[in-house]
Amino acid sequence: MRYLTAGESHGPQLTTIIEGVPAHLTLETADINVDLARRQKGHGRGRRMQIEKDLVRITSGVRHGKTTGAPITLIVENDDWKHWTQIMGIEPLEESMTEEEIKRKITRPRPGHADLVGAMKYNHRDMRNVLERSSARETTVRVAAGAVAKKILSTFGIKVGSHVLEIGGVKAGNISYNSIEELQEKSENSPVRCLDRDAEKKMMSAIDEAKKDGDSIGGIVEVVIEGVPAGLGSYVQYDKKLDAKIAGAMMGINAFKGVEVGIGFEAASKPGSQVHDEIIWNEKDGYTRKTNNMGGFEGGMTNGMPIVVRGVMKPIPTLYKPLQSIDIDTKEVFEASIERSDSCAVPAAAIVAEACVAWEVAVALLDKFGSDFIDEIAGNIQRYSERVRNF
Structure with a gap:
């Protein structure tokens, strides 16, 4: 499966x-x-979320509410397009138009964004050609693809959830939930998708302060997936390790600068006896672990425990108190140009991360159990589960 x-x-x-x-x-x-x-919500989102109401159109691959096995096309229209038809139009510009008449031309790259390097790479003198595609707006359809992946997973009893652990240095401390359903309910009821209500208020205050100062702040999100069979992924080659694929997918999210699985970097400061998860067995559940420090992975493969992945999102590089930059035409020092932006998009990033992790798990599931039609896959999973339970 690919997209x-x-x-x-x-x-x-x-x-x-x-x-x-x-x-x-x-x-x-x-x-x-x-x-x-869900992607459009969250305390700290900018005015773009008030303009757009993202709704999908399915234009192929689905008939009468069921997939056919053919490629699926998902389209999300930009409501704001009506104001950008001349600026972003497909047809060539009139020969008589000067560069000054081309609206919204960008020659001043924003620090921390793809603007300058992308323009250098593709030889664009107008960096709008870069920022229009490198914008996190593209994650809209990644979330759409992730929703399809989540539908596949839920069909086989695999549940996906996400929440925010940290925003602007404010860390969630009181985190507790007994199921993915409870995690999602608590997360959905928070403006910052945080399970700690005390931390939630402090996070919102930090976002408001950043917005007041014309600044932006980042944070940490966590994705949890329960019900994943043991044995997805493989140890035989580096590029078949599922945790590596998930890490790559997370790093592919705009503004993400770090990923950890399970206790992640904390493992560096602990002895092995406090890191590795002891193996237990019972007739009902088969093989499980006493703890889940490894975040559901051993040897690049799922071990049947919940998948736990965290990602670090840097502050959005578009600031309302812009940093110093250089005009690529004049080489003069300028303050970087301002595009409409959010002061904090960490709550929304949790939904994007959820989609990206779910996609990789769904791909691995179909790689393992087949991908032609649902009933065949269900039968394969059932037979496999019965075999490994009493292995």
Whole structure:
């Protein structure tokens, strides 16, 4: 299973084509729209979220509410396109137009963004060609693809959740939940997707302060997936390790600068006796672990415990008190240009991370158990589970 995305931040639409989704999967636009709406929420989001109301159109691969096995096309239209038709139009500009008449031309790169390096790489004198595609707006259709992956996982009893652990140095301390459903309920009821209500208030205050100062702040999100069978991924080659693929997917999210699985970097300061998860067995559950320090992975493979992955999001590089930069045309010192932006997008990033991790797990599940149609996959999972339970 694979997908590609296309589209620009202020273009007419964002598109993804997904290939390899099994036939007979129940799939409706509502399954996707709920996650698109979740991505747009969160304390600290900018004015763009008030302009756009992201809704998906499924234009292929689904008939009468069921997937057919053919490629699925998902489209999310940009409502703001009507204000950008001349700036982002497809047709050539009139020959008589000067560079000064080209609206919104960008020659001043923002520190921390793709603007300058992207322009150097592709030889663009107008960096709008870079920032329009490198914008996190593209994650809209990644979340759409992730929603399809989550639908696949939920069909086989695999549940996905996410929450925020830290924003702007404020850390969640009182984190407790008994199930993914409870985690999601608590997270959905928080403006910053935090399970610690005391920390939630402090996070919101930190976001408000950053916005007041024209600044931005980052944070840490966590994704948890329960019900994953043991044995997804492989130890035989570096590029078949599922935790490595998940780490790569997380790092592919805009502004993410670090990933850890399980206790992650904390393992460096502990002895092995406090790190490795002791193995236990019972007739009902088969092999499990006393703890889950490894975040559901051993040897690059799932071990049947919940997958726990965290990602670090840096502060958004578009600031309302811009940093120093250089105009690529004049080489003069300027304050970097301002595009409409958020003061904090960490709560939204949790939804993007959820989608990206779910996608990799769904791909691994289909690699292991087949991908033609749902009932065949279900039978394969059942037979495998019965075999390994009493291994």
